[in-house]
Amino acid sequence: MQSEAAIPVLSVRDLTVEFVTRRGTLRALDRVSFDVARGEVLGVVGESGAGKSVTGSAIIGLIDPPGRIAGGEVVLSGERIDNLPDEAMRKVRGRRIGMIFQDPLTSLNPLYRISEQLIETIRVHTDLSAAQARARAIALLDEVGIPAPERRIDSYPHEFSGGMRQRVVIALALCAEPDFIIADEPTTALDVSVQAQIIALIKRLCKERGTSVMLVTHDMGVIAETADRVAVMYAGRVAEIGPVRDVVKAPLHPYAKGLMGAIPSLEGEAKRLVQIPGTMPRLSAIPPGCAFNPRCAQVFARCHVEQPELIAVGDRRVACHLYDMPQSLHDASHGKPEIAA
Amino acid sequence: MLAYILRSLMQGLVVMLAVAFIAFSMFRFVGDPVVNMLGQEATLQDRAELTERLGLNDPVPLQFARFVGDAAQGDFGISYRQGRKVSSLILERLPATVELAVLSAIFAFVLGVALGVYAAIRRDGWIANLVMSLSLIGVSLPTFLIGIGLIYIFAVELRWLPSFGRGDTVALGWWTTGLLTASGLKSLIMPVLTLGFLQLTLIMRLVRSEMLEVMRADFIRFARARGIPERRIEFRHALRNTLIPVITIAGVQLGGVIAFAIVTETVFQWPGLGALFVNAVQFVDVPVMSAYLLFVAFVFVLTSLIVDLIYVALDPRLRSGNPAMAK
Amino acid sequence: MSSTPLPKQIAPGRLARWWDSDLAFSFRSSPVTVAATVLALLLVLAAVAAPLIAPYDPFDPASLDLSDGFSRPMEPNEITGKVFWLGSDAQGRDIFSAILYGSRVSLLVGAASVLFSLVIGVGLGLVAGYLGGRTEALIMRVADVQLSFPAILVALLVFGVARGLIPPALQERMTLLVLVVAIGLSNWAQYARTVRGSTLVEKNKVYVDAARLIGLKAWPVMLKHVLPNVAGPVLVIATINLALAVIEEATLSFLGVGMPPTQPSLGTLIRFGQQYLFSGEWWILLFPSLVLVLLALSINLFGDWLRDALNPKLR
Numbered sequence: 001m002q003s004e005a006a007i008p009v010l011s012v013r014d015l016t017v018e019f020v021t022r023r024g025t026l027r028a029l030d031r032v033s034f035d036v037a038r039g040e041v042l043g044v045v046g047e048s049g050a051g052k053s054v055t056g057s058a059i060i061g062l063i064d065p066p067g068r069i070a071g072g073e074v075v076l077s078g079e080r081i082d083n084l085p086d087e088a089m090r091k092v093r094g095r096r097i098g099m100i101f102q103d104p105l106t107s108l109n110p111l112y113r114i115s116e117q118l119i120e121t122i123r124v125h126t127d128l129s130a131a132q133a134r135a136r137a138i139a140l141l142d143e144v145g146i147p148a149p150e151r152r153i154d155s156y157p158h159e160f161s162g163g164m165r166q167r168v169v170i171a172l173a174l175c176a177e178p179d180f181i182i183a184d185e186p187t188t189a190l191d192v193s194v195q196a197q198i199i200a201l202i203k204r205l206c207k208e209r210g211t212s213v214m215l216v217t218h219d220m221g222v223i224a225e226t227a228d229r230v231a232v233m234y235a236g237r238v239a240e241i242g243p244v245r246d247v248v249k250a251p252l253h254p255y256a257k258g259l260m261g262a263i264p265s266l267e268g269e270a271k272r273l274v275q276i277p278g279t280m281p282r283l284s285a286i287p288p289g290c291a292f293n294p295r296c297a298q299v300f301a302r303c304h305v306e307q308p309e310l311i312a313v314g315d316r317r318v319a320c321h322l323y324d325m326p327q328s329l330h331d332a333s334h335g336k337p338e339i340a341a
Numbered sequence: 342m343l344a345y346i347l348r349s350l351m352q353g354l355v356v357m358l359a360v361a362f363i364a365f366s367m368f369r370f371v372g373d374p375v376v377n378m379l380g381q382e383a384t385l386q387d388r389a390e391l392t393e394r395l396g397l398n399d400p401v402p403l404q405f406a407r408f409v410g411d412a413a414q415g416d417f418g419i420s421y422r423q424g425r426k427v428s429s430l431i432l433e434r435l436p437a438t439v440e441l442a443v444l445s446a447i448f449a450f451v452l453g454v455a456l457g458v459y460a461a462i463r464r465d466g467w468i469a470n471l472v473m474s475l476s477l478i479g480v481s482l483p484t485f486l487i488g489i490g491l492i493y494i495f496a497v498e499l500r501w502l503p504s505f506g507r508g509d510t511v512a513l514g515w516w517t518t519g520l521l522t523a524s525g526l527k528s529l530i531m532p533v534l535t536l537g538f539l540q541l542t543l544i545m546r547l548v549r550s551e552m553l554e555v556m557r558a559d560f561i562r563f564a565r566a567r568g569i570p571e572r573r574i575e576f577r578h579a580l581r582n583t584l585i586p587v588i589t590i591a592g593v594q595l596g597g598v599i600a601f602a603i604v605t606e607t608v609f610q611w612p613g614l615g616a617l618f619v620n621a622v623q624f625v626d627v628p629v630m631s632a633y634l635l636f637v638a639f640v641f642v643l644t645s646l647i648v649d650l651i652y653v654a655l656d657p658r659l660r661s662g663n664p665a666m667a668k
Numbered sequence: 669m670s671s672t673p674l675p676k677q678i679a680p681g682r683l684a685r686w687w688d689s690d691l692a693f694s695f696r697s698s699p700v701t702v703a704a705t706v707l708a709l710l711l712v713l714a715a716v717a718a719p720l721i722a723p724y725d726p727f728d729p730a731s732l733d734l735s736d737g738f739s740r741p742m743e744p745n746e747i748t749g750k751v752f753w754l755g756s757d758a759q760g761r762d763i764f765s766a767i768l769y770g771s772r773v774s775l776l777v778g779a780a781s782v783l784f785s786l787v788i789g790v791g792l793g794l795v796a797g798y799l800g801g802r803t804e805a806l807i808m809r810v811a812d813v814q815l816s817f818p819a820i821l822v823a824l825l826v827f828g829v830a831r832g833l834i835p836p837a838l839q840e841r842m843t844l845l846v847l848v849v850a851i852g853l854s855n856w857a858q859y860a861r862t863v864r865g866s867t868l869v870e871k872n873k874v875y876v877d878a879a880r881l882i883g884l885k886a887w888p889v890m891l892k893h894v895l896p897n898v899a900g901p902v903l904v905i906a907t908i909n910l911a912l913a914v915i916e917e918a919t920l921s922f923l924g925v926g927m928p929p930t931q932p933s934l935g936t937l938i939r940f941g942q943q944y945l946f947s948g949e950w951w952i953l954l955f956p957s958l959v960l961v962l963l964a965l966s967i968n969l970f971g972d973w974l975r976d977a978l979n980p981k982l983r
Contacts, residue, residue, distance in 0.1 A: 022693060060566055086571075094568030101566075106559035110658060111581050120577075121567045156657040172567060356813055367825075371832035474700075477972060481965035483915045483935075485922045486957050489942060497946055593816045600821040607923055619923050622828035630828050641816055 007078050008035035009180050009212040010059070014072035015082075017051075017058050017236075019283075021066065026283040028054045030236045031072065033310065036180065041206055041213045043227030043244065045220060045259065047280050051236040052216045056182040058082075059214075060097050061089045077179065095125045098173030102185040104165035108157035114141075114168050115153040118175060125176035140171040145201060163194035170201065177209070184216045199226055220259065224248050232256045235280055235291035242316020252318045254296045290321065298322060342653060342660055349649040353642035358409070360638035364631035365408045368418070369401075371627050377421045417632035422624050427632045430617060436517045437507055438602050438613035444533045445602075446595040449540035454587070456541075457548025461583075462575055464553065473549070479542035484601065488535040488608035495531060503528050505610035536605040540598060544591050552583040585655055592648030596641045694977045704969035711963050715771040722765035723753075727930065736760030741951050755951035757940065763951060766937055767959050773933040774960070777847050778913040782906055784852030789859025790902065796860065797867025798890065808864065811857035819916055822854035823847075827925050840928050847926060851916050858905050866898045900978040907971035911964045918960055934960045 017029040029051045036042045044052045057063050059074050061082070074082040081092055093099070101107045109117060118137035122128060128136060134153070141149035144167040157165060166186065173181055183202060187195040203226055206213050215227055223230050224244060231241040232253065240253040251257045258276035278295040287293055293303040302321045310317040311324055368374065375391050376383075396404060411417070417427035456476075460469040496504035508524030510517040519525025555561065556579050564574050603615035610616070614633060621629035653659045686692055695701055714721060725731055739745040741755040741763075754763040796807040814822065830846040831839065870876065870893050871886075879889040914934075920926035921935030922942075929936060934956050941953030 062562065062565055090565075090568050090570060092568070093566055099563070099566035101559060101563055103559060107563040109560045109564070109578050109582065111585075111656065112578075113657075120569065120573075124567075124569055124573075158658050169563070172563070175567065355809075359813070367829060367832075371829050477968055478961075478965060481911060481915070481968045482961055483918055483922075483964070485919060486938070486961065489938075489945065489953070489957070493945060597816065597818040597821075600818045603820060603824065604919055604923065618824070619925070622824050622831070622925055625828060625832040627828075627832065630825065634825060637817065637821060641813075645816070 008037050009040075009077055010036040010214070011075040012055075012059065012072070013075070015055070015058055015069070015074060016071035017054055017063060017067055018070040019067045023284060027070075027286070028067065028236050028283060029058065032233075032236070032238050033072075034231050034238060034241055036212045036214055038179075038212060039206065039210045040229065041203070041215055041227045043223035043230040044214060044216045044233060045218060045223055045230060046233035048218060049280060049283070050233040052218075052233055053184050054236075055233070056099070056184050056214065056216055060093055060099055060182060062093075091125075094121060094173075094178065095176040096178050096180065098176075098178040098181040100166075100169055100173050100181065100183040100186045103189040104162055104169050105189065107169050108165060108172075110157055113154050113156055114160075118153070118168075118172060121172055121175040137171075137175075140174055141168070143205070144168070144171045144174070145197075146171075162190055163197060166190060166194075166198050167201065170198075170205070174205070174209075178211070180212045180214070182214045182216070185218070186215070187219070187222060188217070195222070202226065220248070232259060235286055236283065237291060237319060238310060238317075239292070239320070240316060240318040241310070242314075242318075246314070246316055252313060252316070252323060253292075253320050254298050254322070255292045256318075258295075290319075345653065345659060346649065349646055353646055356642055357635075357638055360634060361409050361412060362405065364412075364634045365405050367634075368408070368627050368631045369397075369404065372625060374627070377627070378419065412632075412635055417635070418628040420621075420626055420629050422621070422626045422629075427628045430629065431614065431632060431636065432515060434612060434614050434617050436510075437519075437611055438599065438606070438615060440519060441529065441532050441536060441605070441611060441613060442598045442602055444529060445537035445540065446598050448533055449537040449544055449598075450591060450595065452537075453541045453544030453591070454548050454584075457545040457587075458552060458575075458580065458583075460545065460549045461552035461556070464549075472545070476542040476545055479538060480546075482538075484535060484539055484604045485608050487538055488531070488605060491531045491535060492608070502531055504531075507612060532605050532609045532611055535608065536598060536602055539601065540591075540594055543594060544587070547590060548583060548587050551586050552579055555579045555582045558582070581655070585652065588651055588655070589648055592644055592651070593641070596644030599640045600637050691977055695973070698973055700969060701973040704966040704973075707962060708966035708970060711771060711959070711966065712775060714768055715775050718765075718768035718772045722762075722768045724762040724765045726761045726766040726769060733760045738949055741955075754955045755949075757949075757952050763955050766932065767934070767956055770932050770934045770937045770956060771959055771963065773844075773927055773931060774914050774917055774935070774963070777844060777851065777917045777927075777933065778910050780848040781851035781855070781913045781917075782910050784848055785854075785856040785909065786859055786902065786906055788852065789856035790863050790898070792856065793860035793863025794867055794891070794894065797864040797871060797894075798887070804864070807860065811860050814854075814857040815861075819851070819854035819912070820919055823850040823916060823920060824923075824925065826850035826853050827920065840930070843926070843928055844931070847917060847920065850920070851913050854916070855909050855913065858909075859902060862901045862905065863894070863898050866901075867894050870894050870897065904971060904975045904978060907967060907974055911967040911971065914960070914967070915964050934963075 012035070013033050014031040015029055015033070016027065016031055019026045019028055032051070032055060034042065044055065046052050054063070054067070058069055061084070063069065069082055072082070073080050076092065076096060081089065084092065108114065115134065115137060118140065119130065119133045122133040122136055123130070126133070138149045138153055141153060146152055146164060146167055152160075157168070160168060170186075181202075186202065187198050190198060199222055202213060202215070205211060215223070217223060227244045229242060230244045230247050232239045232247065232251075232255065234255050240247060240251065240256045247256060248260055251260045255276070261276075276295055281287060281291060281294070287304075288307075289305050290296070290299075290303040290308050293299050296303065300321070306321070308319040308321050308324065310319045313323050374395065375388050375397070379387055379391060392398060396407060399407075415428045417431070419425065420427050420430060423430065456472055460472050463469040492504045495502040503524070506528060507519045508526075508528035509522040510519050510525055511521045512518075519529055556575075561574060561578060564578050565571075569578070600615070602611075602613060603619055605611065606613045606615035607619055614636065617629060618633040620626070621633065695705075719725075733748065735747045736745055736750055736752070736756050737758050737760045739750065739752045739756040739760075742751065742753060744751050745756075752762050752764065754767070756762055757766070792807050792811075796804040827846060827850045830842070830850070834842050834846070867890065870890055873893075875893070876886050876890060880886050917926060917933055918935030918938065921933050922939045924939065927933040927936045929940075932940070937956035938953060938960065941956060944950070944952050
């Protein structure tokens with residue numbers, strides 16, 4: 001039992017995704033590594049194009065051509081899944097990894113009742129009879145907070161509001177009780193008032209069922225509220241990863257500092273909102289060395305030639321040469337290294 | 342839902358009236374109907390009498406109203422060229438065209454959807470690519486050349502099928518059918534293939550592109566992410582969503598089969614309405630031309646009404662009485 | 669050679685940039701498209717240069733010799749010993765020359781009718797999108813009805829009406845014009861739809877309001893923005909319509925309501941050739957048909973590629 005708890009639900013190692021175009025090969029993900037522990041919510045933040053969504057698609061094996069996984073591995077509860085054959089991978093999807101998409105308006109097939117979509121998903125993954133599956137579907141709808149589920153279950157998607165639809169989407173992701181859920185911008189398309197409810201729902205489900213969640217978003221507020229740990233991504237690489245309190249309060253990576261500076265604080269300290277100068281490079285124009293070097297205030301010679309590796313600093317890991325000085329190397333050896341391997 | 346059906350009925354009515362107006366204008370203003378009916382040698386008095394009898398001295402709106410009233414009762418006047426009632430000319434030739442058109446439409450739709458779905462699912466397979474290339478050749482092949490080609494192969498060289506006409510027909514009341522005799526069925530094969538081929542390629546290309554579009558939709562991605570088997574995604578989720586726009590467009594196109602029959606009927610000397618119309622155009626037989634125009638418009642309105650009903654049956658967003666939700 | 673060095677300096681740069689563009693790349697990497705384009709250009713060129721290339725003038729009655737009739741392709745005539753590359757017809761008319769002149773007529777009618785429908789369609793689309801309201805409803809409704817009626821029917825009707833209105837003496841000379849109008853009127857709706865869509869999008873953009881606010885007329889400002897936006901789709905429609913128009917013209921001529929025998933198009937030639945379907949003089953029918961299909965196919969292939977290349981959504 002103990003050993004099982006020690007194995008992370010999801011372990012991503014050096015995951016590299018490339019898109020082959022005629023202008024050359026673009027690296028959308030560059031040796032991305034992180035773990036998600038049982039029951040943990042890992043937030044993944046970054047600007048659009050940083051590789052957040054690609055990470056989610058790569059884990060669940062839904063990268064569309066011309067993209068492909070070019071290296072690294074994805075390990076789910078100790079089993080490697082990135083090299084599974086199609087049919088085996090299909091059984092992993094939905095059954096062991098659930099996924100929630102951004103826009104509940106377009107995530108549901110408009111032509112089928114939600115009962116049909118729920119029962120279909122349940123029966124694909126279990127041996128339940130139609131009646132049992134229906135009962136389970138009603139229970140699921142109840143669990144995600146749809147009022148009068150036995151009546152609402154036979155409605156069509158368009159008969160629900162946006163927030164209710166996202167609840168249905170979550171119910172669909174939970175159909176086969178996966179241990180791990182990827183939520184790709186689950187609140188971005190919703191009204192602000194509904195966002196908080198959906199976040200609360202995801203948090204609650206996570207706690208009650210012990211499900212792990214990878215929460216992809218560009219909204220630092222959502223991360224601060226929901227996640228246990230956070231990974232900051234930049235230009236297809238992990239810039240910093242660690243407990244959410246540390247990273248939000250005292251970010252190490254200059255990019256993370258800029259990103260955290262960009263959240264308005266409610267706590268009254270009238271801090272000036274910091275803006276990071278410049279924009280994230282396009283995948284076709286990532287500079288050599290550290291990808292952040294053109295925008296970094298603390299840039300030095302090494303940043304232009306050598307790409308920083310993730311190094312452990314206290315409870316977290318950061319990819320920045322600033323923390324790779326001899327003395328900080330010394331400090332780091334006192335902190336516990338985070339990579340299990 | 343009722344409002345939706347009523348609205349499409351109204352639209353159909355408006356279209357019919359507009360087409361009736363064009364038909365009336367043709368009848369009234371293209372050439373002089375009186376001269377056309379009596380010939381150049383008629384006396385002035387005869388002309389004046391006929392002008393009066395046809396009501397051509399009345400105000401134009403009244404004439405139009407009378408024209409619509411007559412047409413609604415199936416009275417389209419007398420053919421200039423054949424001197425017979427246009428309505429009986431049309432009734433005589435209607436069965437030939439309807440049998441040809443309906444069979445072609447079924448052939449085109451069934452095979453077109455099947456091939457289109459196949460080409461979309463196996464989008465990079467060589468058979469799919471071959472089918473797509475052939476379809477482009479199909480679009481570039483004029484209908485009459487397909488007909489001539491088929492005649493050359495199956496009638497001239499192989500001598501398997503008759504090159505013209507309907508073969509033996511059986512009369513069922515006023516309706517004559519070629520479906521009940523061997524020679525009638527044999528005679529139908531080539532005209533049906535010829536008439537259906539262009540529609541087949543169009544429907545196939547439409548189905549393929551719509552289906553590829555649907556396969557990129559979020560809900561398909563979400564279905565994949567839930568582990569639904571690919572076959573099920575293709576045939577349950579994508580197909581139904583594909584068919585809604587396809588039925589709308591294809592339905593209207595198939596209504597056009599009736600009119601496309603013009604060319605096929607000429608090639609195979611098929612005794613239908615299309616051949617009648619081409620003759621009418623050649624000899625400026627205006628009553629036949631306007632009657633045919635009204636007939637095609639009627640078929641068009643009828644098919645779009647049927648298509649609207651199918652649409653309602655397929656799309657729950659329309660059924661729940663909120664048409665605005667469906668895009 | 670070295671007298672104009674300046675343009676020569678610029679030209680390679682532009683050419684190289686064009687060569688490297690995505691459009692040019694997708695063109696280069698599709699051998700079918702390249703072949704189709706070359707073929708289409710060759711056919712068009714041959715049609716344009718018909719009087720220079722054609723070995724005979726097929727419509728000069730003086731040059732026709734009945735004893736040349738029914739010569740087989742590439743074989744000397746049994747009586748006169750003359751060789752006709754693609755054979756000759758009953759009157760001893762050279763099929764090759766007839767095809768050259770015929771495709772000239774076909775392409776002329778096709779191109780002119782495409783231009784005609786383009787002007788009408790783009791114009792009506794702009795008006796509909798810009799004015800909105802009743803005008804728009806009327807124009808688009810007519811376009812809908814028009815689109816659902818097969819082009820060939822509309823063309824036949826226009827043709828029939830024109831026949832009734834034009835005095836018989838003028839009819840033969842006016843046929844070409846009537847065909848252009850008939851085919852043009854049957855194909856304008858697609859342009860109107862596309863252009864109206866773009867106009868609607870542009871109309872709601874801020875710069876139009878801004879232009880109004882500072883007292884400019886919105887019209888010219890919008891034109892400047894709408895036209896470049898619709899250029900791509902309109903070009904695609906026009907290309908595919910050219911193939912359609914050539915086929916439509918051939919069909920009308922085949923039905924006997926198109927170009928007269930004195931000025932035959934490919935369709936007219938096929939109509940004549942069909943008479944020999946049962947008697948073995950296959951070349952009279954085959955060669956004009958082949959040229960017609962190749963012409964339509966090569967234009968269609970090019971149009972198909974253009975549509976995909978200009979539409980990044982596909983693939």
